[in-house]
Amino acid sequence: MLVVFIRTLVLYIIVIIAMRIMGKRQIGELQPFELAVAIMISxxxxxxxxNTGIPLxxxxxxxxxxxxxxxxISFVALKSTKAREIICGRPSILISAGKINEQVFRNELYTLNDLLEQLRSKDIYDIADVEYAILETNGQLSVVPKAAKRNVTxxxxxxxxxxxxxxxxxxIDGQLITKNxxxxxxxxxxxEMExxxxxINRIGDVFFASVDSDGKLFCQAKEKK
Incomplete structure (x- = not known):
C-alpha cells in the first residue's frame, strides 16, 4: 500500500510539473498537438x-x-511562421463581409449548428448580425458584429x-500581500488606519481588501464564527 502511495505521489508531481512547463492555457485554448500531448501524458x-510490477x-x-x-515543437512553431501553419493550422473564415463561406464549412467539417451554438454563447442570436466569423486554430470562434449591432463605446x-x-x-484571507x-x-x-x-482592528480579520487606480480601498471582513 505504501509503495502504491509513493509511486502515485511521484507520478502526480511529475505530471503537474510537466503540465506547468507546457504553459498556462486552458483546455479549450490548447492546440491539437498540445491536447494530444496532455492526453498521452495522463x-x-x-x-x-x-501496475506496481512496472518499474517507475x-x-x-x-x-x-x-x-x-x-x-x-512549441519552440519550432514560435520561431517559424511556416512551421506554425503546418503544426497548428490556419484560422478559417466562416463568414466574410456578412456572407457564409460554405466551402470552408465543408473543409473544416463544421456545421451551421456548431456556428449558431457558438454565436449564442457570445450573445449573438441572429447570424445576420455577423460581419466576420473566424474559426481559430484552437477551435474557438472569433466574431466581429456588424457596425450597427456593436455595443456603443x-x-x-x-x-x-x-x-x-x-x-x-x-x-487575501487575512494575509497581507507585501509586494502588492x-x-x-x-x-x-x-x-491599518484605514x-x-x-x-477592523487587525489585518488578520480581513477576508479580502484591494485598492483601485483612484486609491479607493475596498474591504470585506471575515465572517465571525
Missing amino acids: ELASVPMQ VNGIIPILTMLAAQIF PEDLNLSVKYEAPAIDLI LKRTNLDKETL LNKIG
Missing part, C-alpha cells in the same frame, strides 16, 4: 500507478520524452474617459 502516468522509471521516461517533444459618443488600471489585491502593498501609495500603518476607520 495515460502514460496511469499505467505505472495501476518506465513511466517517468516516456512522460519526460513527450514533454521534451512538446517543448521542441465612449469613443462613439465622443466622450473622454479616465484611465483605469486593475485593482491591486492587498489582503509596495506598488501602492499606502504603507502598512496607513492601511481599516480602523471601518471597525
Whole structure:
C-alpha cells in the first residue's frame, strides 16, 4: 500500500510539473498537438500507478520524452511562421463581409449548428448580425458584429474617459500581500488606519481588501464564527 502511495505521489508531481512547463492555457485554448500531448501524458502516468510490477522509471521516461517533444515543437512553431501553419493550422473564415463561406464549412467539417451554438454563447442570436466569423486554430470562434449591432463605446459618443488600471489585491484571507502593498501609495500603518476607520482592528480579520487606480480601498471582513 505504501509503495502504491509513493509511486502515485511521484507520478502526480511529475505530471503537474510537466503540465506547468507546457504553459498556462486552458483546455479549450490548447492546440491539437498540445491536447494530444496532455492526453498521452495522463495515460502514460496511469499505467505505472495501476501496475506496481512496472518499474517507475518506465513511466517517468516516456512522460519526460513527450514533454521534451512538446517543448521542441512549441519552440519550432514560435520561431517559424511556416512551421506554425503546418503544426497548428490556419484560422478559417466562416463568414466574410456578412456572407457564409460554405466551402470552408465543408473543409473544416463544421456545421451551421456548431456556428449558431457558438454565436449564442457570445450573445449573438441572429447570424445576420455577423460581419466576420473566424474559426481559430484552437477551435474557438472569433466574431466581429456588424457596425450597427456593436455595443456603443465612449469613443462613439465622443466622450473622454479616465484611465483605469486593475485593482491591486492587498489582503487575501487575512494575509497581507507585501509586494502588492509596495506598488501602492499606502504603507502598512496607513492601511491599518484605514481599516480602523471601518471597525477592523487587525489585518488578520480581513477576508479580502484591494485598492483601485483612484486609491479607493475596498474591504470585506471575515465572517465571525
